[in-house]
Amino acid sequence: MKGAYTWGGIVVVVFASVVGDVLLARAMKQVGDVHDLWRRTGLWPVVTRTLGNSNFFLGVTAMACAFFSLLFALSWGDVSLVAPAAASLTFIGNAFAAKIFLHERVDRRRWIAATLVAAGVALLAG
Amino acid sequence: MTFRKYLVLAGVTVFAAAGDSMLSHGMKQTGNISLHHLQGIILAVLNPWVAVGIVLLLAFFASYMNALSWADLTYVLPATSLGYVLLALVAKFALHEQVSPLRWIGIALISGGVGFVAGGPALTAQAEGLESKYPLLAKDARNGAPLSDVSHDAVTISSGVQR
Numbered sequence: 437m438k439g440a441y442t443w444g445g446i447v448v449v450v451f452a453s454v455v456g457d458v459l460l461a462r463a464m465k466q467v468g469d470v471h472d473l474w475r476r477t478g479l480w481p482v483v484t485r486t487l488g489n490s491n492f493f494l495g496v497t498a499m500a501c502a503f504f505s506l507l508f509a510l511s512w513g514d515v516s517l518v519a520p521a522a523a524s525l526t527f528i529g530n531a532f533a534a535k536i537f538l539h540e541r542v543d544r545r546r547w548i549a550a551t552l553v554a555a556g557v558a559l560l561a562g
Numbered sequence: 563m564t565f566r567k568y569l570v571l572a573g574v575t576v577f578a579a580a581g582d583s584m585l586s587h588g589m590k591q592t593g594n595i596s597l598h599h600l601q602g603i604i605l606a607v608l609n610p611w612v613a614v615g616i617v618l619l620l621a622f623f624a625s626y627m628n629a630l631s632w633a634d635l636t637y638v639l640p641a642t643s644l645g646y647v648l649l650a651l652v653a654k655f656a657l658h659e660q661v662s663p664l665r666w667i668g669i670a671l672i673s674g675g676v677g678f679v680a681g682g683p684a685l686t687a688q689a690e691g692l693e694s695k696y697p698l699l700a701k702d703a704r705n706g707a708p709l710s711d712v713s714h715d716a717v718t719i720s721s722g723v724q725r
Contacts, residue, residue: 541686552675559668
């Protein structure tokens with residue numbers, strides 16, 4: 437039963453952080469290349485444009501949910517399981533989500549990279 | 563990819579790793595925080611390690627958002643994972659801790675993954691956005707030129723105009 441709680445917590449953490457990453461990535465694509473924008477308009481408009489973006493706001497909220505659900509998951513399960521599992525599954529989930537929702541070209545090169553990084557993070561964070 | 567953009571990616575890696583380790587060092591000094599003693603959070607923030615850690619994580623967030631404005635999510639994310647590698651190397655060479663063989667394999671896997679992504683284009687998304695902004699370039703893209711090259715050109719052109 438404890439295992440079910442732990443894995444349920446991990447799933448919630450992964451889901452919330454993937455949603456957060458995708459929303460933040462979409463928000464910043466809507467804001468536009470920050471370097472260009474900064475050169476043209478200065479720093480302040482870049483900041484207000486970012487903070488005023490609704491996807492940015494939702495993304496930060498999702499990230500906050502991911503953070504607090506990680507705290508709960510950590511109190512249910514071992515750090516050595518929860519931390520690496522959540523971190524590496526987030527990489528895989530993000531590759532899928534980026535392809536589906538952000539229309540990124542996740543080619544073979546990027547799938548291999550996502551898998552290698554997920555495996556490496558699982559080994560290092562454990 | 564300009565030198566400045568590589569600097570931003572380096573910032574993503576370094577700020578995340580440094581911020582996380584300062585935060586964890588500080589939290590070990592302050593002790594456990596429970597839901598019944600929320601004032602513990604305020605005490606924790608007053609700890610200099612925790613405070614510096616929070617500032618560094620804010621810097622990480624700023625450079626992460628910066629990177630996401632001109633690169634794909636699947637391009638930036640592996641850069642964040644390099645932070646784990648950095649932490650393991652610091653543990654080995656600065657703190658002289660033991661790094662197990664399994665962890666070295668992890669380091670190799672992450673570095674390999676980052677190498678795979680870094681060899682490719684930074685931006686592949688945003689075809690529709692390009693079309694409305696640079697209709698001629700997007701037309702070229704439809705005629706067979708790879709989209710990644712086009713988006714790169716578009717960025718160079720737009721910055722060239724500004725200069």
